[in-house]
Amino acid sequence: MADLDDNGHELRGGLRYPWPQAPDSGQVREVAPGVWWLRMPLPFRLDHINLYLLRDTDGWVAVDTGMNTDQSREVWERVFSEVCDGLPLVAVVCTHFHSDHAGVAAWLSQRFHCPVYMTVSEFQSLHVKFPADQPPGWDFLDFYRKAGVGDEQSGEMFAVMSNAHFLPAPLNHFRRLQEGSCLHIGGRTWQVVIGRGHSPEHACLYAADDDLLISGDQVLPRITSTVGVHATEPLANPLRDWLDSIERLRRLPDSVLVLPAHERPFFNLHQRLDQLEAHHHGHLALLLANCDEPRTALELMAVLFPRLSGRFDELMALGETLAHANYLVAEGSLVRDEDRGRYRYRSAVRGACAVTPLKVF
Template sequence: MADLDANGAQLRDGLRYPWPQPPASGEVCEVAPGVLWLRMPLPFRLDHINLYLLQHEAGWVVVDTGMNTAQTFAVWEQVFSQVFDGRPVLAVICTHFHSDHAGVAGWLSERFQCPLYMTAGEFQWLHVQVPAAPAPPWAFTDFYQKAGFSAVQAGEFFAAVQNKHFRPLPCTGFRRLRQGSQLTIGGRCWQVLIGNGHSPEHACLYSAADGLLISGDQVLPRITSTVGVQATEPQANPLRDWLDSIERLRAVPDSVLVLPSHERPFFNLHQRLDQLVAHHQGHLARMLANCTEPRSALELMAVLFPTLSGRFDELMALGETLAHANYLMAEGTLVREERGGLLRYRRAPTGAKAPDPQQVF
């Protein structure tokens, strides 16, 4: 059982949670004047996403939107009538392109004829979709077979990502957010802080005057943000990008109230940053320790993620495994070799140099 401080906040694993319980699914809770926390349901084991509703003049600004599901539309209709009381959505802000964050951004923008704000990188990736086809393209199958999966299993992965829930509704235009952009909403100034690694140009919103950080998926309590390599960019090094982003976030005061996209709002940002770095350092050390002999990505995935359920979990776990492998290769501590169409990884010989970043193959 978690402890409580003198103010009734819950203390757990070095973090302080002002709200011991989240609002019920589809309900809202005020976390600061003019800032509402909406718990939007998701059809997965991670069964929710936190959206934030910012009051502005005679309407509202929405931060993230939920996934493209019938349940999402139903909750929004409830919010429009019971929370917004007929007042319009004046703008939609998406922290990043993932389907639970931007799934119905286009619908909201069109319905209220209001602008959509995103970074350029996220807007572009919003339109990069796995093609709808009866069979996966060769690059998709090649990616998973080189990791150790069969062609049949690759086809099952392809079917999993074809689910319409993962396809955000189309957005025809946007207004660009950049590092340091400032948005004045309801008399409160929010500064845009860009993070990388979980997604290309993830936008966090920071109010210095009020000590608030809408962190999206860049910083989460209890669970860790997915940092993965996908078939669309198999040589990417997202873990390097993500760790660099974590260091930049240390410039934000530890005293802020962090408003994440999953779990509950919390205090002690820097403690959580330390925990997240330690988590990935542990994965890196475990991977190296298991690469004294050549190992496939599938074998290494079993080391880092011994308990998985279903193809979607395997998709996420493989992406994370390859992110750690690519990071270690870039550091020069792991090398990769291909034999018979299978990639294997082993510890680099002592004194080996990191690979040339300009190498094509």
């Protein structure tokens, strides 16, 4: 039986959970006046995403959308008839571009002729897609070769990324969100707080007067958001962005009710930020401890993630491994050498250049 505090909130892992269970798949629960938690099913192991419906004066605002699947559209149709009281969506807000958050934004916008709000970097990233009807390009294969992955395995990874589940419907318009933007919805003001690392310019929504934070994937309980490097930007340093964002989020009060995109709403924001920071510093220390001899990213992946199941897990794990390796290279703790078409990482000699100079042809 779970421990409870004086308010009857479940205590688990240093966090407080006001609701012992999530709504059933496709169902809703009111978590604050005019704020409804919608549990949308997903077609893989992480089997849900939390969406939020905000009651406005003459309709509803949807925060995130679910994936571009018939199942998502079926759930939305049921919500329109059973929850929305015949009132339309008047806007859609996408915290970021990932397919479970923006998959049917275009469909919702077209259905209700309503605007879609997101940051400019997320809108641009939404339109960077792998050509599903073509074989993987040289740049994709080169990225994974340098990480130590063979072409056959890379092709299977490409097939996973080209799955229609991961391809949001095209969106031809948006209204820009940026740090400090305010959305006035149903008499409540939501301020945009930007986080980075999981995605380029992730928009969280903070209602100061009501102590509410819709955190998207920027802060999750128990599980950690993916912070990865991918073929589109091979030398990126998203972990630096992620850790910087943790420090910025500490400016928000610890008292907020965090409404995350996965699992259950919770209290104790600062405790969770401490846990996320410690998690990544632990991975950095483990990776560094295993680089006395040069190792490829694929070899280091087996150190950080010894138990994986399938190509999708490998994609995520390799991206995370590279994020930690690139961070340590940028900090001067690792050296990245190119050897016979592979990048190999080794502990840096004090005073040495940590990055092999880029070749310009």
